[in-house]
Amino acid sequence: MVEVAPGDEVARVVARIRLDRLKPREDTEVLTVSSPSGGSFEVTELESGDPNVSIRAQIRGETVVVFAKALKRQSIAGLVIRFKLWEACSPLSGYAPYVRSTLGVVFSSPTAPRRPILLTVSTPAGAGPRSTRGNYLLAYPSRIDDARRLTNIYFARSPARLAYTFGSNEGLTTPWLHIGRAGATAILIYIVAVLAARIPEGDRFTALIAVFVGAAGIIWDFSREIASFAVYNAARTAFHIAVAVAQVIVLGVLSASVLALTTLPSLLPVVGVASLVVGAVLLVVAIACLVAHRQGFWQGFECDHEGCSTRFRWRRARLECYYTGRVQCNEHIESVCATCVHGPDLHSGLLNTAERYASEPKSCVSVGGSQQ
CATH class of the missing domain: 2.60.40 (Immunoglobulin-like)
Structure with missing residues (x-):
């Protein structure tokens, strides 16, 4: 072991x-x-x-x-x-x-x-x-x-x-959860802006508190996100940039909402529309990325054939050899598995050749420098 x-x-x-x-x-x-x-x-x-x-x-x-x-x-x-x-x-x-x-x-x-x-x-x-x-x-x-x-x-x-x-596979949804929270905060700002526009200026203190609560959540997420990426010593990645940009945009909308609630009430309608658009876009992106994560889109799977560097975006949906556990790219499925006695099972998804299984090396382990 x-x-x-x-x-x-x-x-x-x-x-x-x-x-x-x-x-x-x-x-x-x-x-x-x-x-x-x-x-x-x-x-x-x-x-x-x-x-x-x-x-x-x-x-x-x-x-x-x-x-x-x-x-x-x-x-x-x-x-x-x-x-x-x-x-x-x-x-x-x-x-x-x-x-x-x-x-x-x-x-x-x-x-x-x-x-x-x-x-x-x-x-x-x-x-x-x-x-x-x-x-x-x-x-x-x-x-x-x-x-x-x-x-x-x-x-x-x-x-x-x-x-x-x-x-x-643990904690890998963090970037997309942060983007989703940023989108939810933007939707909260939209709701606050709509409600604040219907009450007198002197009674908007509660709305201002709600905005500050949203700002605290985003800032806390922002600090946690930076710390989590720093653990892997890879802070400047595309994921980090995407999350940081989303959070900075929402923080900008938050700042504009505070300004609208305190000194520029005429800015409330603009803040409401902007926060609705930003929130909707971020939530759609977060949901799509979470679905892609569940399907293995971001993990960087590779072909199991030695010497092959082909990457799979959707490995979990690919054909797997029942007899070896290998997941190979299309090229090696055609060139290697097609000559194997179990090749028909790989394509059909059935176990019709199970009775012909034996312990001698299969073609997928006897080519490409894998001869035993």
């Missing part, structure tokens, strides 16, 4: 290794860890789940090699290794708050090179995949368990190569 979170520089790894043999008082290579991009890792807090087994890690170039040796002469069928793997996840990238990280790792078990590997990726429940690439046979489905999302990824044999891009 590999436990990660978006933006974390460390992954917590629990490896369960079946052993054919483990010689007493003699080091045996039981696990190697490397990066598919050629980067280097650091391993800390390495420990064994068996008190009768001693383990240590050694750096060989850009590969971490874990050795184990038995302290006593006894049969050891399996070994549990726990450690922290530093630099396993890339830094956050993308437009805030739609940011993502990539877990890139290659696991190999020299003691059991031909045995299948099960790799479970554990992320926060609010995190979702943006792409899943590697030489896996199956990466489906994921399950929520105790506030964690668990994704089982199966490999036919060692080495297991994975590049799992994922991002947080």
